[in-house]
Amino acid sequence: MTDSLDIARRAIEIVGDRAEAEAVATVGRLALTRFANSFIHQNVSEDTVGVWLRVAADGRVAALQGNRYDDASLQRLVDGALEAASLQPRDEEWPGVSAPAKVPDVRHVDPATKDVAPELRASLVRDFIDAGDGLLGAGYCDSAFQEQSFVNTSGQEATGEDTRASIDGIHQTGVSAGSAHQTSMAIGDIDGSAAGRLAADRARRGMDAFDLKPGEYEVVLAPECVASIAIFLSVYGFSGKAVNEGQSFVELGRQQFDPRVEIFDDPLSTGALGVPFDTEGTPKRRLGLVSAGVTSAIAHDRRSAKKAGAESTGHAHPQSAVWGPVATDLVVQGGDESVEDLIAAVDRGLYMATFNYCRILDPKTQVVTGLTRNGTFMIENGKITGAVTNLRFTQSFVTALGPGNVLGFGDDARFADSEFGAGFVRAPSARLASWNFTGGAEG
Amino acid sequence: MFDLPQRAVEGALAAGARYADARYVEGRGESIDVLNGRVQSVDRNESAGVGVRALVGSSWGFFATPDTSDDALRHAGARAAEIARASAVAPGDPLSLAEIPVVEAEYETPHQEPPLEVSLSEKVDLLVAVTETMQAVDQIRLASASLGAWDTRKWFVSSQGHRISQHLVETGGGFDATAVGEAETQRRSYPQSFGQYETGGYEVIRRWDFAANAGRIAEEAAALLEAPECPEGEKTLILEGSQLALQIHESVGHAIELDRILGWEAAFAGTSHLELERLGKHKYGSELMNITADATLPGALGSFGFDDEGTPSQRVPIVDQGIWVGVLSGRDSASIAGLPPGGMVRADGFNRLPMVRMTNVGLLPGDSSLEEMVAETEDGVLMSTNRSWSIDDKRLNFQFGCEIGWEIKNGKRGRMIKNPTYTGITPKFWAQLDMLAGEAEWVHWGTPNCGKGQPMQVAHTGHSASPGRFATVRVGVRG
Numbered sequence: 071m072t073d074s075l076d077i078a079r080r081a082i083e084i085v086g087d088r089a090e091a092e093a094v095a096t097v098g099r100l101a102l103t104r105f106a107n108s109f110i111h112q113n114v115s116e117d118t119v120g121v122w123l124r125v126a127a128d129g130r131v132a133a134l135q136g137n138r139y140d141d142a143s144l145q146r147l148v149d150g151a152l153e154a155a156s157l158q159p160r161d162e163e164w165p166g167v168s169a170p171a172k173v174p175d176v177r178h179v180d181p182a183t184k185d186v187a188p189e190l191r192a193s194l195v196r197d198f199i200d201a202g203d204g205l206l207g208a209g210y211c212d213s214a215f216q217e218q219s220f221v222n223t224s225g226q227e228a229t230g231e232d233t234r235a236s237i238d239g240i241h242q243t244g245v246s247a248g249s250a251h252q253t254s255m256a257i258g259d260i261d262g263s264a265a266g267r268l269a270a271d272r273a274r275r276g277m278d279a280f281d282l283k284p285g286e287y288e289v290v291l292a293p294e295c296v297a298s299i300a301i302f303l304s305v306y307g308f309s310g311k312a313v314n315e316g317q318s319f320v321e322l323g324r325q326q327f328d329p330r331v332e333i334f335d336d337p338l339s340t341g342a343l344g345v346p347f348d349t350e351g352t353p354k355r356r357l358g359l360v361s362a363g364v365t366s367a368i369a370h371d372r373r374s375a376k377k378a379g380a381e382s383t384g385h386a387h388p389q390s391a392v393w394g395p396v397a398t399d400l401v402v403q404g405g406d407e408s409v410e411d412l413i414a415a416v417d418r419g420l421y422m423a424t425f426n427y428c429r430i431l432d433p434k435t436q437v438v439t440g441l442t443r444n445g446t447f448m449i450e451n452g453k454i455t456g457a458v459t460n461l462r463f464t465q466s467f468v469t470a471l472g473p474g475n476v477l478g479f480g481d482d483a484r485f486a487d488s489e490f491g492a493g494f495v496r497a498p499s500a501r502l503a504s505w506n507f508t509g510g511a512e513g
Numbered sequence: 514m515f516d517l518p519q520r521a522v523e524g525a526l527a528a529g530a531r532y533a534d535a536r537y538v539e540g541r542g543e544s545i546d547v548l549n550g551r552v553q554s555v556d557r558n559e560s561a562g563v564g565v566r567a568l569v570g571s572s573w574g575f576f577a578t579p580d581t582s583d584d585a586l587r588h589a590g591a592r593a594a595e596i597a598r599a600s601a602v603a604p605g606d607p608l609s610l611a612e613i614p615v616v617e618a619e620y621e622t623p624h625q626e627p628p629l630e631v632s633l634s635e636k637v638d639l640l641v642a643v644t645e646t647m648q649a650v651d652q653i654r655l656a657s658a659s660l661g662a663w664d665t666r667k668w669f670v671s672s673q674g675h676r677i678s679q680h681l682v683e684t685g686g687g688f689d690a691t692a693v694g695e696a697e698t699q700r701r702s703y704p705q706s707f708g709q710y711e712t713g714g715y716e717v718i719r720r721w722d723f724a725a726n727a728g729r730i731a732e733e734a735a736a737l738l739e740a741p742e743c744p745e746g747e748k749t750l751i752l753e754g755s756q757l758a759l760q761i762h763e764s765v766g767h768a769i770e771l772d773r774i775l776g777w778e779a780a781f782a783g784t785s786h787l788e789l790e791r792l793g794k795h796k797y798g799s800e801l802m803n804i805t806a807d808a809t810l811p812g813a814l815g816s817f818g819f820d821d822e823g824t825p826s827q828r829v830p831i832v833d834q835g836i837w838v839g840v841l842s843g844r845d846s847a848s849i850a851g852l853p854p855g856g857m858v859r860a861d862g863f864n865r866l867p868m869v870r871m872t873n874v875g876l877l878p879g880d881s882s883l884e885e886m887v888a889e890t891e892d893g894v895l896m897s898t899n900r901s902w903s904i905d906d907k908r909l910n911f912q913f914g915c916e917i918g919w920e921i922k923n924g925k926r927g928r929m930i931k932n933p934t935y936t937g938i939t940p941k942f943w944a945q946l947d948m949l950a951g952e953a954e955w956v957h958w959g960t961p962n963c964g965k966g967q968p969m970q971v972a973h974t975g976h977s978a979s980p981g982r983f984a985t986v987r988v989g990v991r992g
Binding site: 102109110112115133134135137150157163187188191195206209210242249315392431434443462 | 991
């Protein structure tokens with residue numbers, strides 16, 4: 071396989087002393103096996119190569135990316151970036167490239183997941199389908215390997231690699247559906263049968279659903295729902311750019327969440343995913359975002375940090391100048407109650423398996439509208455008593471985890487799928503005192 | 514360049530595929546973002562590679578590589594066939610591909626000024642000036658503007674003999690002003706949220722005249738901070754064209770995708786409330802509702818010469834006087850449904866599997882006007898420019914938020930209102946369509962960010978629309 075560090079080094083060598091520059095090179099393989107109506111209908115794989123180069127010549131900044139890495143192509147990439155930069159006004163907020171710094175020696179890699187045979191993914195899909203015992207299965211199983219390297223003109227170099235695998239799917243009865251999700255660094259951890267059984271169980275329990283009158287209800291959220299809340303808080307709230315622009319809810323040092331809430335970004339711990347540095351070469355580290363309900367940190371790249379008078383926390387990505395830095399190794403700390411215990415404590419409320427199509431109405435208040443999907447159940451006297459048709463909610467995600475509204479977290483924290491995709495959040499189930507449903511299946 | 518995809522096809526056939534096609538794609542793109550008079554980013558990208566699709570039995574396999582050496586391309590074809598064979602662990606029903614003409618052809622987007630050849634300094638100057646105009650308005654904390662362009666060349670070859678080359682050019686941009694209050698933000702965008710994108714060159718940007726609209730947009734954003742909230746209740750709703758375009762995209766465009774109807778997207782994007790046996794009978798909306806999927810519209814973002822299966826672009830009736838009559842399809846899905854292939858299968862780059870995507874799914878104009886609709890409304894709300902969108906997995910239950918609204922009382926546009934939202938159920942909502950503006954207000958709105966598929970693909974789609982009125986709709990939903 072092509073050496074990503076070699077690509078990044080060659081790009082920076084071509085820049086020479088003409089500009090400050092930073093290069094990120096990636097090589098890898100992504101494969102995804104997709105199924106619907108209980109058969110595999112899409113099955114894809116690709117060899118990936120990418121090189122992203124940002125230059126700053128006399129404070130004039132431009133970035134180019136491509137997927138060709140021979141010397142002539144890299145020369146064109148560098149020349150194109152320098153030309154684009156030369157035509158621009160000076161960027162007064164350019165923070166400069168990062169100084170050399172030691173990157174943690176952490177590798178989230180499973181050798182067996184580097185190049186997974188299509189037959190293995192297909193067999194995991196088969197297991198998921200068979201576990202439905204006649205129900206209609208749909209979803210995907212994927213595996214990915216990526217080697218990523220960073221080099222800049224100040225001498226910072228970093229290289230790392232990571233693997234990941236997921237299975238995500240639903241079973242359908244014809245009138246209901248249930249979902250399940252697993253993500254891990256290792257394909258060997260993925261259990262298609264277990265995922266299929268959970269999805270099938272939720273689907274069968276979801277039959278004979280009734281329409282519930284919208285309103286405020288106590289709820290128990292599955293990890294997928296909590297993960298979506300966390301990623302919205304991260305993208306629209308804990309982002310240094312959002313804070314700098316006055317668009318974030320974040321007020322450091324204030325009790326904005328319930329004392330039970332602990333949220334941190336944890337890229338180095340066992341079980342995390344990704345490489346231990348960001349696309350500016352800044353080493354990653356653990357960052358406590360919410361401690362005992364108090365908002366305690368903001369995620370920065372070098373640009374937002376400079377503006378805030380802070381230091382980068384290692385959350386740059388190629389688009390962070392526009393979209394803002396994002397914490398994507400989130401952990402919502404679990405509690406010590408089982409999900410059964412959480413449900414048992416509810417007199418009258420709802421259990422939600424997943425959210426669907428969440429969209430933010432105002433980033434400052436974090437009011438979000440979305441729907442429930444693939445498993446919405448009535449809880450009465452501590453027991454699930456029936457299925458409910460999907461509901462629309464319009465709910466502030468800050469208020470959802472706000473003081474007094476969190477009644478407990480489950481002991482089942484795991485990588486959960488989220489509105490922004492899989493692999494970003496490890497989250498538990500949660501019991502919340504109130505959730506605002508604004509519409510039913512019929513509007 | 515046809516020899517590159519040809520080698521991949523040969524590799525797939527040699528490995529046992531009964532059909533194969535491949536695309537060599539060279540893509541170039543540029544995006545420029547300016548915030549408060551300062552360039553935030555100038556990003557340019559280039560990519561090239563081959564994606565090959567192989568059909569073995571009833572199973573597809575797909576492999577993509579940026580390596581265009583002979584060996585790598587033949588290996589890519591063989592890998593696609595190998596992946597297809599692995600799919601046989603969970604095979605589908607026997608599969609055939611709907612017949613299409615086998616052609617050797619070429620197509621180029623009509624355009625005047627290649628957008629990537631316009632000087633960077635001219636583009637940056639425009640965006641900086643626009644943001645500075647907006648910043649001159651009190652309470653505007655964020656004034657941003659952006660331009661984007663794509664220049665894509667592709668060469669398609671199939672084992673049936675297709676050899677098609679295309680050169681597609683897409684250009685667009687926009688700007689927005691955000692006013693930040695004590696506990697809220699208010700935003701106004703032009704020409705629409707996320708900008709307006711079309712097929713064509715830099716002449717698209719010149720036509721939309723950013724400079725002439727920046728001051729008004731900023732004034733509106735600032736005024737929204739002081740505006741009253743959208744009233745709650747059942748009202749007559751008038752939607753400006755770009756919001757109606759998004760309504761079409763979400764509640765019609767995705768619902769008529771045949772892969773969704775067949776259940777192929779059930780786990781992720783979702784299914785559809787439409788059932789094939791109701792095609793030709795299902796009442797989608799009022800008699801004013803006439804929708805086509807037309808990939809031949811000059812300038813519209815979803816226009817092209819051939820789709821990524823080699824099917825010629827075409828105009829397909831979707832809703833005729835309120836009755837559902839058509840779908841978006843590809844060769845395999847059309848064959849299963851017993852329908853003619855619609856030429857709506859496209860991929861997001863060489864490294865993605867072609868799948869059913871919207872072309873230009875648009876609402877044909879009526880004979881009214883926005884002015885006339887307002888004059889004939891006693892108690893209503895006019896809403897403009899999307900701010901949020903959410904719809905369920907069957908494309909039935911939706912809730913949209915807009916950037917700005919105005920009360921309408923006794924035939925007159927009244928005070929500005931903020932945070933306007935509306936919600937409804939697709940067929941009930943479209944049944945309420947009772948006035949529709951005419952051709953003079955009909956615009957080919959573009960959506961450059963339509964997500965679908967796993968791995969995720971982003972498509973560029975078009976939605977022609979003029980302003981429309983809906984008799985009774987629930988508005989003012991709040992958290």
